[in-house]
Amino acid sequence: MNWEIDEDALIAWRRDIHAHPELGFHETRTSGLVAELLEGFGIEVTRPTPTGVVGTLRGSRPGRSVALRADMDALPVLEETGEPFASQTPGLMHACGHDAHTAMLLAAAKTLAGLRDELAGTVTFLFQHAEEQPPGGAAELVAAGALDGADGVFGLHVMNQKAGTVTIARGAASTAYDGGQLTIQGRGSHGSMPQHGIDPVVVGSEIVLALQTVVSRSIAPDHFAVVTVGSFNSGEAPNIIPDTAKLALSVRTTDPADRETVRRRVHEVIAGVCAVHGATFTLDWEPGYEAIQNDDGAAELAFAAAATALGEDRVAWGPATSGSEDFSVYAARVPGCFLFFGGGDESEGFPFQNHHPKFNVTESALAAGARLEVQIALDFLAAE
Numbered sequence: 001m002n003w004e005i006d007e008d009a010l011i012a013w014r015r016d017i018h019a020h021p022e023l024g025f026h027e028t029r030t031s032g033l034v035a036e037l038l039e040g041f042g043i044e045v046t047r048p049t050p051t052g053v054v055g056t057l058r059g060s061r062p063g064r065s066v067a068l069r070a071d072m073d074a075l076p077v078l079e080e081t082g083e084p085f086a087s088q089t090p091g092l093m094h095a096c097g098h099d100a101h102t103a104m105l106l107a108a109a110k111t112l113a114g115l116r117d118e119l120a121g122t123v124t125f126l127f128q129h130a131e132e133q134p135p136g137g138a139a140e141l142v143a144a145g146a147l148d149g150a151d152g153v154f155g156l157h158v159m160n161q162k163a164g165t166v167t168i169a170r171g172a173a174s175t176a177y178d179g180g181q182l183t184i185q186g187r188g189s190h191g192s193m194p195q196h197g198i199d200p201v202v203v204g205s206e207i208v209l210a211l212q213t214v215v216s217r218s219i220a221p222d223h224f225a226v227v228t229v230g231s232f233n234s235g236e237a238p239n240i241i242p243d244t245a246k247l248a249l250s251v252r253t254t255d256p257a258d259r260e261t262v263r264r265r266v267h268e269v270i271a272g273v274c275a276v277h278g279a280t281f282t283l284d285w286e287p288g289y290e291a292i293q294n295d296d297g298a299a300e301l302a303f304a305a306a307a308t309a310l311g312e313d314r315v316a317w318g319p320a321t322s323g324s325e326d327f328s329v330y331a332a333r334v335p336g337c338f339l340f341f342g343g344g345d346e347s348e349g350f351p352f353q354n355h356h357p358k359f360n361v362t363e364s365a366l367a368a369g370a371r372l373e374v375q376i377a378l379d380f381l382a383a384e
Contacts (some may be wrong), residue, residue: 002374014103015085021074024130048144059119070105071131080357095156107370136326158343163365165342167318175252177288177324200245268330272363295335309375322329
């Protein structure tokens with residue numbers, strides 16, 4: 001088969017999407033653009049959710065079915081890249097590369113549509129909403145039947161690594177995510193009369209420090225786990241002991257048993273510290289995404305496809321990301337593989353990690369990402 005990627009169109013789509021970021025469950029403009037383009041490629045389009053888009057490309061002959069996924073939502077981040085196509089919506093930014101994901105998959109879809117007569121099988125393009133906002137858009141698309149009939153599913157994520165390179169993890173490719181909203185109920189008092197109060201700032205401070213022992217003393221040293229307190233709010237004046245303190249926690253684990261251990265120990269630590277001080281608390285626990293589990297066969301196929309499309313020196317087996325992703329919903333349903341694609345690293349002028357207000361990718365690498373997606377689809381449909 002002879003085929004190529006429309007790089008100019010890809011970059012133009014990426015810039016347009018980047019300039020008009022939309023939060024999860026609100027990707028109205030983005031999903032409309034995607035649907036219009038897919039229909040222009042001659043791909044069947046369905047809208048199973050208000051802002052999710054599914055494209056179906058049926059080859060000229062029956063065969064296997066493969067799904068390719070891109071996420072479309074942005075983040076509540078004030079952009080600082082200084083690009084001429086920077087966000088036109090103050091306070092919102094494509095700081096995680098979803099603009100690139102969407103544009104690359106559009107370019108792959110256009111290329112594969114041009115090969116329709118040579119394809120045996122079906123390619124499903126999952127343009128997913130709300131990856132950044134648990135419970136996420138993947139679960140909604142799966143519940144709507146978007147993955148029905150698929151024999152495999154693949155997705156890639158731009159990362160702060162050498163441009164145009166690919167790393168693939170064996171087994172777990174990400175962490176499981178859980179969060180908690182903690183409210184400590186103390187008793188307010190004048191700052192000069194602490195004996196009449198129960199200081200939730202002191203209680204919360206002890207909890208923050210005590211939580212650091214959950215991983216170091218309850219999880220095996222060779223297992224990955226993180227407990228983070230990312231927000232601590234209490235009081236408004238220096239001479240008043242407040243009534244309450246509010247803390248926000250996030251937890252990352254890879255092992256299901258560790259996930260339960262951390263959840264239990266977090267609760268026990270909070271309860272114990274509060275009891276010592278006479279405070280009470282409520283903890284609203286928010287179970288999040290499962291860890292992505294890459295299927296061995298799908299990972300091997302993706303590795304070989306990357307070597308074919310990009311060169312053997314551009315692909316390597318690598319570690320899982322410590323972040324979390326709702327691609328895990330797809331990979332739990334059918335054999336799947338999640339790949340990490342280099343959008344540029346510090347040596348190439350791209351030192352900022354995903355979610356940073358200056359995060360950016362080198363556009364010259366994006367055609368390689370689309371080429372990889374096309375090769376994965378072709379190889380999967382051709383496999384026995």
